Amino acid sequence: MSSLVPLLTTLPLLGAAVALIFGRRRRVQVWVSIVTLTAVLVIASVLLVYVDAHAPLAVAVAGWPVPFGIVLYVDTLAALLVVISSIVLLAVLLFSVGQGAADGDEDTPVSIFHPSYLILAAGIYTAFIAGDLFNLYVGFEILLVASYVLITLGGTEARIRSGVVYIVVSLVSSVLFLSAIAAIYAALGTVNMAQIAERMALQPPSVQLVLHLMLLLAFGIKAAVFPLSFWLPDSYPTAPAPVTAVFAGLLTKVGVYAIIRTETQLFPDSNINTLLLIVSLATMIVGILGAVAQAELKRILSFTLVSHVGYMIFGLAIATPAAIGATVYYMVHHIVVQTTLFLAVGLIERRAGTTSILKLKGLMTGAPLIALLYFIPAINLGGLPPFSGFIGKFALFDAAAQVGTPLMIVLIVGGVITSLLTLYTLMRAWNLGFWRESTSAEEPEVEDRIRFLGSAPAAAVQTERRVIPKVMTASTAGLVVVTIALTVFAGPLFDLCARIGAQLSEPVHVAQVISDTTTGEGGH
Structure with a gap:
């Protein structure tokens, strides 16, 4: 079974190479990308079933012993995130194929898009299964290279400008991360996560604190x-719709995943939980207040993306097994729902020629299916019962209530306010864009909303309306079905996440993990 682990990273890289070779044959590239991501999904699903039933798998690539070799490590958390990422990547890929076929690949040139997309997937998978900090850094750098190409596709001035901001911020984060790796190696003599977990406790508290904060600073940017988070709302909205969707759904979650590993494995006895609670509250409130002030759907969703990262940091700061399990569940929920919303907005843009809620009108009667594809994930993200957003938030609030400190109560109130404002913001867009009739006079309260949003930044410019291929609608509908499945099968999925929370809260059996990486067998 351990022989399947390296395929999670090698298959996308091989697929990217094949797609690049067939750069002038669009159909071949499409099928290479679909087959590659489907194969990874199947392999990751098999690994998820295995590691959940048995034990994690640790593989030393080429048999090099720790700490000299590359270690790949798949536990239930890593396998689950690879499965969810593969589902999202496949759906977005199909969406982009439909868009490219309809537009002549003006926004997403196939010869560049497919190799870059598969390299992006390889970077995501590498980050999730990295068993050492340097390999995690490599995964981040693969992401950076591929994402810079994708975010600037089309070569417009706005995309180049946002791409420059994105790459500068990412490079600063990478330099901080590399500096943290160097400091950890100088202090501990290793960058293998299992050995770091074993040796970190022997360091003075001041050294632990400095190393801890260096990693959190680097991962916090990502x-x-x-x-x-200042860079995100101006970077994501300018990219092509499928690129924005996959960025919003996955890239920030790779950073959250790195923070999960840092808090649960490298620094399990951390004393900075109060700091994390404050940061999580600020992230939730500032992010959603930014969304309230926006008039453009992509910017609204970008700010809600920032605010809902705060829920995940909140769960980690609670630091109980139940809270960590709830964090993982909410992370899975947010990956799917946020991606779905961005794809739905992509459909809205093609149908109406704009994503400005000041200009959108009458879509409920003009495009009822798109209205439904937006409405379901919107109320899910807003946390209405019985959807997965409500389940995840309730689980987080329940875990915080069990701790019961005054600061936890403040965070619960902040989380509830953020959820209500999220629902208000997304339903305001629904009211203006879908319910407002294009031929009717504005009601006084609607005029007040428009007046309030009239000075909002980056309102979308009206463009031509475009045909919506069936595959774009089908891929978006498929992800909506997945969001509903997160609710229908919430029991088994939440039990799986609860087991992940319990595993991450247990002390790592370091000696066995190191032994596994030298033999290539699984388990710890």
Whole structure:
């Protein structure tokens, strides 16, 4: 079974190479990408079943012993995130194929898009299964290279400008991360996560604190945690719709995943939970207040993306097994729902020629299916029962209530306010864009909303309306079905996440993990 683990990263890289070779044959590239991501999904699903039933798998690539070799490590958390990522990547890929076929690949040139997309997937998978910090860094750098190409596709001035901001911020984060790796190696003599977990406790508290904060600073930028989230709302909305969707759904979650590993494995006895609670509250409130002030759907969703990262940091700061399990569940929920919303907005843009809620009108009667595809994930993200957003937030609030400190109560109130404002913001867009009739006079309260949003930044410019291929609608509908499945099968999925929370809260059996990486067998 351990022989399947390296395929999670090698298959996308091989697929990217094949797609690049067939750069002038669009159909071949499409099928290479679909087959590659489907194969990874199947392999990851098999690994998820195995590691949940048995034990994690640790593989030393080429048999090099720790700490010299590359270690790949798949536990239930890593396998689950690879499965969810593969589902999202497949859906977005199909969406982009439909868009490219309809537009002549003006926004997403196939010869560039497919190799870059598969390299992006390889970077995501590498980050999730990295068993050492340097390999995690490599995964981040693969992401950076591929994402810079994708975010600037089309070569417009706005995309180049946002791409420059994105890459500068990402490079700063990478330099901080590399500096943290160097400091950890100097202090501990290893970058293997299992050995770091064993040796970190022997260091003075001041050294542990400095190393801890260095890693959190680097990962906080990638996760878009306040006040390190300033770059995100201006970077994502300018990219092509499928690129924005996959960025919003996955890239910040790679940063959150790195923070999960840092808090649960490298620094399980951390004393900075109060700091994390404050940061999580600020991330939730500042992010959603930014969304309230926006008039453009992509910017609204970008700010809600920032605010909901705060829920995940909140769960980690609670630091109980139940809270960590709830965090994982909410993370899975948010990956799917946020991606779905961005795809739905992509459909809205093609149907109406704009994503400005000041200009959208009458879509409920003009495009009822798109209205439904937006409405379901919107109320899910807003946390209405019985959807997965409500389940995840309730689980987080329940875990915080069990701790019961005054600060936890403040965080619960902040989380409830953020959820209500999220629902208000998304339903305001629904009211203006879908319910407002294009031929009717504005009601006084509607005029007040428009007047309030009239000075909002980056309102979308009206463009031509475009045909919506069936595959774009089908891929978006498929993800909506997945969001509903997160609710229908919430029991088994939440039990799985609860087991993950319990595993992450247990002391790592370091000696066995190291032994596994030298033999290539699984378990710890």
